[in-house]
Every structure is written in structure tokens, then in C-alpha cells.
Amino acid sequence: MIAIIDYKAGNLTSVRLAFEALKVPCEITDSPEKIMAAERVVFPGVGAAGTAMKTLRQLKLVEVIKETVSRGTPFLGICLGTQIIFQDSEEDGGVSGIGLVPGTVTLFKPSNPIEKVPQMGWNSVRQIRKHPVFKGIDDNSEFYFVHSYYPAPSDKSYVIGETGYGGITFASAVGKGSLVATQFHPEKSGKVGLQLLENFCRWSGKC
Amino acid sequence: MLTKRIIPCLDIRNKKVTKGVRFQNNVELGDPVELAAKYYDDGCDELVFYDITASAERRPIDIDMVKEVARAIRIPFAVGGGISSISDMSRVLLAGAEKISVNSLAVENPQIIAEGAKAFGSQCIVLGMDPLKTGVSPAIPSGYEITIRGFRQKTGMDALEWAKRAVDSGVGEIVVNSVDADGTRAGFEINLTRLIAENVGVPVVASGGAGRPEDLADVFNLAHADAAIIAGMIHTGEYTIRQIKEYLVKAAIPIRKKW
Numbered sequence: 001m002i003a004i005i006d007y008k009a010g011n012l013t014s015v016r017l018a019f020e021a022l023k024v025p026c027e028i029t030d031s032p033e034k035i036m037a038a039e040r041v042v043f044p045g046v047g048a049a050g051t052a053m054k055t056l057r058q059l060k061l062v063e064v065i066k067e068t069v070s071r072g073t074p075f076l077g078i079c080l081g082t083q084i085i086f087q088d089s090e091e092d093g094g095v096s097g098i099g100l101v102p103g104t105v106t107l108f109k110p111s112n113p114i115e116k117v118p119q120m121g122w123n124s125v126r127q128i129r130k131h132p133v134f135k136g137i138d139d140n141s142e143f144y145f146v147h148s149y150y151p152a153p154s155d156k157s158y159v160i161g162e163t164g165y166g167g168i169t170f171a172s173a174v175g176k177g178s179l180v181a182t183q184f185h186p187e188k189s190g191k192v193g194l195q196l197l198e199n200f201c202r203w204s205g206k207c
Numbered sequence: 208m209l210t211k212r213i214i215p216c217l218d219i220r221n222k223k224v225t226k227g228v229r230f231q232n233n234v235e236l237g238d239p240v241e242l243a244a245k246y247y248d249d250g251c252d253e254l255v256f257y258d259i260t261a262s263a264e265r266r267p268i269d270i271d272m273v274k275e276v277a278r279a280i281r282i283p284f285a286v287g288g289g290i291s292s293i294s295d296m297s298r299v300l301l302a303g304a305e306k307i308s309v310n311s312l313a314v315e316n317p318q319i320i321a322e323g324a325k326a327f328g329s330q331c332i333v334l335g336m337d338p339l340k341t342g343v344s345p346a347i348p349s350g351y352e353i354t355i356r357g358f359r360q361k362t363g364m365d366a367l368e369w370a371k372r373a374v375d376s377g378v379g380e381i382v383v384n385s386v387d388a389d390g391t392r393a394g395f396e397i398n399l400t401r402l403i404a405e406n407v408g409v410p411v412v413a414s415g416g417a418g419r420p421e422d423l424a425d426v427f428n429l430a431h432a433d434a435a436i437i438a439g440m441i442h443t444g445e446y447t448i449r450q451i452k453e454y455l456v457k458a459a460i461p462i463r464k465k466w
Contacts, residue, residue: 142463
């Protein structure tokens with residue numbers, strides 16, 4: 001069973017439908033017990049980092065997430081879920097994240113006014129490190145993004161995929177032990193995204 | 208590099224996809240879920256559905272259709288028509304749509320934009336606008352006036368001022384559908400699209416007038432549109448999405464090539 005963590009940060013329907021399309025059992029839940037017992041954990045989300053962290057604390061899920069990852073349970077962060085596993089975010093005047101990956105989350109400041117914030121649409125991901133979740137996916141395949149902030153890991157060895165936008169190259173996918181996290185939305189990225197989710201479902205959590 | 212999005216538009220009337228010119232002479236094209244699946248397989252980047260009779264018939268949007276579409280495709284899609292409240296928006300999003308498009312509703316009740324953005328995030332709230340070319344006047348400084356109710360009603364509102372106000376209220380994207388170009392298949396309204404795209408900070412989707420792949424190249428190159436809506440040119444079978452994308456790749460426009 002895959003636990004999809006529900007912390008009231010956006011709509012989880014597409015995540016659920018993607019796993020249903022793969023015929024993988026999943027449950028949307030905020031129960032610490034169910035999350036701890038799950039074979040795999042997905043941590044999605046859209047919205048603001050400050051509100052999301054507050055809700056996670058209220059639901060007593062911060063320690064649950066840390067514990068799940070330290071046990072080696074395969075763990076997938078998506079979009080806002082990815083951003084708040086970092087140490088700090090610039091959003092909402094500065095927010096402390098869960099701190100599983102060292103680094104910060106920063107606002108896009110494109111110098112070209114026709115580059116809009118949020119970045120919305122399909123952009124390519126350069127696979128700079130081999131990772132089981134990229135198995136069978138061509139390098140530079142496009143995935144669907146919607147975000148105004150991007151993760152900037154302080155240790156580059158955690159970066160597994162990179163994407164260019166707003167005049168910079170940012171970490172669009174990170175991997176650290178059993179934790180993998182994408183800034184893009186695999187659940188809305190067509191067949192390529194489904195392939196990544198299927199790879200995640202087959203992954204032991206080891207690299 | 209962020210690619211330009213190609214977005215087929217499916218106008219739904221009585222549970223079938225239809226195509227008319229300026230909301231007139233509608234021809235039935237088929238089942239919305241089947242067409243959505245076909246365009247998804249053909250490589251479209253996103254889809255938009257307008258339930259064009261829901262508002263006039265004062266009935267809510269067809270939620271079962273939204274649910275079926277969400278099961279059939281794995282890319283984002285927007286839904287418009289027949290949405291009159293935050294709870295309608297919530298139902299559509301929970302059924303699996305990525306975005307809600309508001310048009311006449313936002314003009315009549317601008318507060319709905321801020322409420323929707325607060326409840327679901329700006330990325331979910333799309334402003335659809337139907338500007339008509341009127342010429343520059345003190346009341347309409349941009350030369351384009353907003354119409355509502357399927358072009359039938361003028362509002363006295365300037366298109367650019369409305370776009371800026373809507374962005375300030377929280378819309379995450381604007382679909383600029385030219386009344387003059389709609390259904391003509393004679394090319395997008397470049398000046399109008401550029402005017403909005405260069406003056407707002409959110410993505411702008413060009414709509415109305417797509418007839419040839421060259422029209423898309425023009426609206427991306429000359430008007431800086433982030434995405435383009437197509438309808439008749441693919442619904443009739445004259446072009447496939449693959450053909451359009453192949454043309455755009457040759458024209459050196461960034462496009463999603465693998466799907």
C-alpha cells in the first residue's frame with residue numbers, strides 16, 4: 001500500500017488517479033499510523049510553504065515523515081512536498097522546512113519580463129545522475145511544472161535532475177537515500193510521468 | 208527550456224463536443240472523453256473544456272464528464288462554463304481538473320477570483336476573457352472592450368485594465384479569446400495577445416483564429432503567448448497535433464517533442 005500524505009495542501013485527485021491507472025493500491029491519509037505502516041509514501045502538495053508546515057505540525061506529521069525516511073521507506077516528494085523537505089524557504093517571509101535535505105527554496109526572479117512567474121508548463125529535465133526512478137525515461141524528457149519557488153540544495157551531490165528557467169538552472173529532482181523528490185508533477189506528465197511513478201513503485205529505496 | 212503549450216479546446220453542448228463560429232451554427236464532433244483521449248495520445252500538452260450551454264440552461268457543469276476525462280488522460284486540463292460558486296469550483300477540482308476557467312462570472316462577481324485563489328491557489332484560477340476590437344477611446348484606452356455571455360453583451364470594461372485587475376486579485380493565467388478572430392481560422396489577433404502578454408506577469412494563452420501551424424508560430428514569436436488554443440483546425444481533421452508540432456519544431460519554437 002502507498003500512503004499519499006494529506007495535509008490539506010491542494011488537490012490530491014490526480015495523484016490518486018495516476019496510481020489507480022498503474023493499478024497500484026493507494027490511500028490518501030493523514031494518519032501517522034497508516035503512514036508509518038505504508039510500504040511507500042508519497043508527499044505531494046501545492047500552495048504556500050508556511051501554511052503547509054503549520055498544518056503538518058498540527059497533524060504531528062513532521063516527525064512521522066522524518067522517521068519514515070530514516071527507516072529507508074521509499075519516499076516521493078512532489079512540488080510543494082519537495083520544497084518543504086528542504087531546510088528553509090524564502091516563501092511567506094521565511095519558513096523552516098522539515099530539513100531532510102540541506103539547502104533553501106528560492107523565488108524565481110527572471111530578468112526577461114516574458115518569462116512568467118509561476119513557471120507553468122512542460123520543461124525538460126536533464127538527468128545528471130543515474131537514479132532508479134529515471135529507468136526507461138529518455139534524458140531531457142519534458143515534465144509538467146507549476147511553481148514560483150525552486151529548490152537550491154547546498155550539497156550538489158543530491159541533485160539528480162536539472163532544469164533551466166528564469167535565467168538559471170535549478171534542481172528539478174533530488175535524491176538522498178530512500179528519498180526522491182521532484183519539483184515537477186509526474187502525475188500530470190503524461191506517459192513519461194507515469195513511467196517515473198511506476199519506477200518509484202518498483203524501487204526498493206536503495207540506489 | 209520551458210516549451211510552448213498546444214491546448215485543444217472542446218466546446219461541450221448536450222454532452223457532445225461541438226464547433227461553431229462565434230457560438231453560431233454548431234456542428235457535433237463527438238464524445239468529449241473519446242476526443243480528449245485521442246488528443247492526449249496525439250501529444251497535446253493540456254486540454255480545455257467549456258460547457259457552453261450550462262450557464263444558459265442554469266444547470267451545473269457535468270461533473271461525471273470531468274471525472275471520466277480525469278481517468279482517461281494524464282495531463283492537466285481546465286474546465287469552464289456552469290461554474291457560479293466556490294463550491295462548484297471545489298467539485299470540479301476534486302473530480303480531477305487542474306484549473307477552473309471563469310469568464311462572465313468574474314466580470315459580474317470579481318470577488319470570486321480572490322476567493323478561488325485563496326481557497327485553491329492562483330494556479331487553479333484561469334481568467335477567460337472575450338475582448339472585442341472597438342478602437343481607442345477614453346473609456347477603452349487599449350482599444351479592446353470586454354464582452355460577456357458568449358460575446359452577446361458589452362461591458363464597457365477595458366481589456367488590459369481588466370487583465371491587470373484580475374492578476375492583482377489572484378488569477379494564475381489568462382486566456383485571451385479574440386471575439387474578432389474566433390472561429391475565423393484566419394490567424395490569432397496578434398496585437399491583442401501581445402498587449403496582454405507583455406503587460407501582465409502571469410502566463411497568457413492565445414485563443415481564437417488558429418487555422419494553420421503558421422498561425423501558432425506567429426502568436427508565439429510575435430505576441431509572446433505562452434500557450435495557444437486550437438480547435439477547428441484539428442477537429443475537422445485538417446491537421447493533427449503531431450503535424451502542428453513538427454512545423455513548430457522546424458520553426459525553432461520550443462515544443463514538447465516526446466509523449
